[in-house]
Amino acid sequence: MALTITCPVCGKRNGYEFKYGGEEKGPRPEEKDLDPRAWCDYVHMNKCVAGVQEEWWFHKDGCGSWFTILRDTTTNLEIEKKEAQNDEQV
Amino acid sequence: MIFKNKPLWGKKKKLKSSYDVVLIGGGLHSLATAYYLAKEHGITDIAIIEKNYIGFGGAGRNTAIVRANQRTQHNVPLYKEALDLWPVLTKELDYNLMFNNCGNLNLMHSEAAMKAARMTIATAQFHGVESHLIDAKEAKEMVPALNISENITFPIHGAMFHPPGGIVRHDAVVWGLAKGAAKKGVEIHQHTEALSIETKNNKVCSVTTSEGKINTRQVLISAGGYSAALIHDMLGIKLPISVLTIQAMVTQPLKPLLDHVVSSGAYHCYANQTLKGEIATGAHMDPWPNYTTLNTAHYIKHQAEALSEFLPCLRGVRFMRIWGGLADMTPDMAPIMDGNNQIEGFFMNCGWGYFGFKSCSAAGKYMAQFMATDQCPDIFKPFALKRYEEHRLMGETAALVNYTPDN
Numbered sequence: 001m002a003l004t005i006t007c008p009v010c011g012k013r014n015g016y017e018f019k020y021g022g023e024e025k026g027p028r029p030e031e032k033d034l035d036p037r038a039w040c041d042y043v044h045m046n047k048c049v050a051g052v053q054e055e056w057w058f059h060k061d062g063c064g065s066w067f068t069i070l071r072d073t074t075t076n077l078e079i080e081k082k083e084a085q086n087d088e089q090v
Numbered sequence: 091m092i093f094k095n096k097p098l099w100g101k102k103k104k105l106k107s108s109y110d111v112v113l114i115g116g117g118l119h120s121l122a123t124a125y126y127l128a129k130e131h132g133i134t135d136i137a138i139i140e141k142n143y144i145g146f147g148g149a150g151r152n153t154a155i156v157r158a159n160q161r162t163q164h165n166v167p168l169y170k171e172a173l174d175l176w177p178v179l180t181k182e183l184d185y186n187l188m189f190n191n192c193g194n195l196n197l198m199h200s201e202a203a204m205k206a207a208r209m210t211i212a213t214a215q216f217h218g219v220e221s222h223l224i225d226a227k228e229a230k231e232m233v234p235a236l237n238i239s240e241n242i243t244f245p246i247h248g249a250m251f252h253p254p255g256g257i258v259r260h261d262a263v264v265w266g267l268a269k270g271a272a273k274k275g276v277e278i279h280q281h282t283e284a285l286s287i288e289t290k291n292n293k294v295c296s297v298t299t300s301e302g303k304i305n306t307r308q309v310l311i312s313a314g315g316y317s318a319a320l321i322h323d324m325l326g327i328k329l330p331i332s333v334l335t336i337q338a339m340v341t342q343p344l345k346p347l348l349d350h351v352v353s354s355g356a357y358h359c360y361a362n363q364t365l366k367g368e369i370a371t372g373a374h375m376d377p378w379p380n381y382t383t384l385n386t387a388h389y390i391k392h393q394a395e396a397l398s399e400f401l402p403c404l405r406g407v408r409f410m411r412i413w414g415g416l417a418d419m420t421p422d423m424a425p426i427m428d429g430n431n432q433i434e435g436f437f438m439n440c441g442w443g444y445f446g447f448k449s450c451s452a453a454g455k456y457m458a459q460f461m462a463t464d465q466c467p468d469i470f471k472p473f474a475l476k477r478y479e480e481h482r483l484m485g486e487t488a489a490l491v492n493y494t495p496d497n
Contacts (some may be wrong), residue, residue, distance in 0.1 A: 003214075016388070020378035040479035044330035044421055048318035052379045073333075074381045 003076045009063040021056030024068050092259035099272035108305040109137045112297045115313030116140025117149040121267035122454020124276040131462035133443040134275035141283040145264035148314040152447040153372045154409040157194045157255030159221045160216050162485045164472040166217045185266030188259035192350050194252040207250040216417035221252045235347050235403050242399045244356040287324045294435030309438040315416025316380030317440035330478050331418045334375040337389045339412040343367035359396035383414040395442040417444045427473040
């Protein structure tokens with residue numbers, strides 16, 4: 001299970017340098033008129049995709065960047081964004 | 091294969107076009123639900139749909155530890171009932187589940203942990219579950235192999251001792267429940283994949299499988315770590331779940347040295363000696379969600395380091411087998427038991443994390459009651475999905491478990 005992650009600043013690095021930051025869920029909802037259900041949806045709810053998902057990572061032992069990558073959760077392999085777009089997987 | 095021609099759970103039958111109840115997943119929670127539906131509610135027209143074989147997932151991958159010393163008033167009675175059911179099921183199923191109530195020793199490595207243990211023990215005792223605090227010396231008397239010196243990363247301050255817990259042979263539970271359910275007429279369809287659930291006017295009407303379509307009024311998704319993805323893919327319902335691989339391994343067989351289940355939160359390590367003499371041990375979950383169920387050098391090294399610190403006699407012992415399973419973790423470390431809520435006739439049983447094995451008998455019993463009566467049993471009420479948006483999370487963990495850089 002070789003997990004490597006491509007940091008936009010530091011390039012391809014060992015996955016253990018990073019911290020998982022959750023599924024990509026779009027922008028944080030506006031606080032005005034926010035109902036508990038929408039907030040709960042943003043905070044807690046996941047799709048738990050068994051396959052390629054877009055997700056956040058934090059380069060904790062590196063430059064401190066926050067960024068998203070595509071990863072196949074069944075193999076732990078990072079998928080190049082361009083590659084995925086060509087396959088229309090995004 | 092000894093069971094090739096005649097499995098304990100009957101010959102393979104052709105899938106019918108309709109059943110009263112369809113259970114997706116052939117693990118212990120489904121098998122227990124089917125067993126109790128048949129036994130206590132007279133509902134026998136049931137199909138269990140399993141993509142692989144029964145016990146493929148968590149049912150056959152857990153480290154077989156059972157206990158009822160959880161943290162909150164809602165959870166403890168459920169696990170207590172599950173614990174009390176092992177001897178009862180052994181008799182009822184006429185199948186030796188090899189329940190060895192050797193007791194659990196949960197090591198504490200700081201005064202703060204001892205204080206937290208006192209609270210957990212008070213909860214257990216309040217609910218009639220035997221659990222008490224012992225100091226490091228008493229722990230050493232119980233497990234002479236334990237290293238109680240100050241000379242390790244996390245010195246042992248004491249332990250939470252829970253005598254009624256222990257080990258149950260997990261495969262035997264799978265086979266016993268499958269046999270018991272099949273005897274009452276439940277059909278177990280292995281190598282059959284559930285593909286979709288169809289609804290009409292927000293009511294369940296059918297389930298499409300790789301072997302054909304089944305008309306049904308009730309369907310339960312109870313597929314362990316795979317439940318959250320299935321529920322989202324089939325019905326578009328998102329759940330507060332993160333699915334992570336959790337790794338386990340066994341050493342070579344050794345002479346008896348460990349008479350209890352020993353676990354340590356600080357070392358992220360739990361161990362027991364099987365009846366064959368192997369030390370079965372498990373680790374914390376992987377640090378990021380994945381469905382690989384693969385082992386990593388990282389965790390094998392971690393297990394070896396942890397074990398050789400608090401059980402130093404294991405230094406130099408070899409790991410013989412390694413494996414992984416899935417844990418579907420919720421933020422409050424308590425399961426989601428819900429039904430007739432989002433869609434009429436749709437039930438879910440998931441989010442057990444790494445507590446699925448210990449709870450299967452009681453969870454199956456009450457899920458059967460829920461499905462048979464269409465009324466949520468009181469014991470399940472606090473476990474509804476709605477608790478998250480109402481912000482009534484359970485206190486099974488002192489702080490939210492969220493797979494983010496915060497922890």
